[in-house]
Amino acid sequence: MKLSTRYHGIKEYKEEDIITFKKGLPGFEELKKYILFPAEENELFNILHSIENEELGLIVISPFELVKDYEFKLSDEKLKELKITSPEEVMVLNTVTLSSNIENITTNLKAPIIINIKERLGEQIILDNEKYKIKHPLLKKEVNALNGL
DSSP states (O other): OOEEEETTTTEEEEGGGGGEETTBBTTTOOOOEEEEEEEEOTEEEEEEESSSSTTTTEEEGGGGTTTTTOOOOOOOHHHHHTTSSSSGEEEEEEEEOOOSSSGOEEEOOOSSEEETTTTTTEEOOOOTOOOOOOOOSSHHHHHHHHHHH
């Protein structure tokens, strides 16, 4: 199958590549089916793209690339909903908000996207943890290091 995306060209995918979000994503509840592919410009990023709307692709990143001790606990109910039986089945991603100013690029650590990679089921959840922010600077350390040069 082929998806003609607005910004990433034509992407080929198979039925087994589709990730189903039964509740959709916040703001896009009507869109349930997505594929995930690497961003060509930077291997740290992926694109979570709707196959139902060729204009909707979200840039995502693994939170573990930014916060080594990022952790949270899923409720038994959520584990059951997503059919998760082991940690190896789980992929965690966070959305990235771009800006023309590199210092203003952020990621949302407060609302991770949880994907059961075995069952191809996903859901975005909101964490009840003040430690994680909606607008966590993506390049904070690197920008500060560059400013020191």
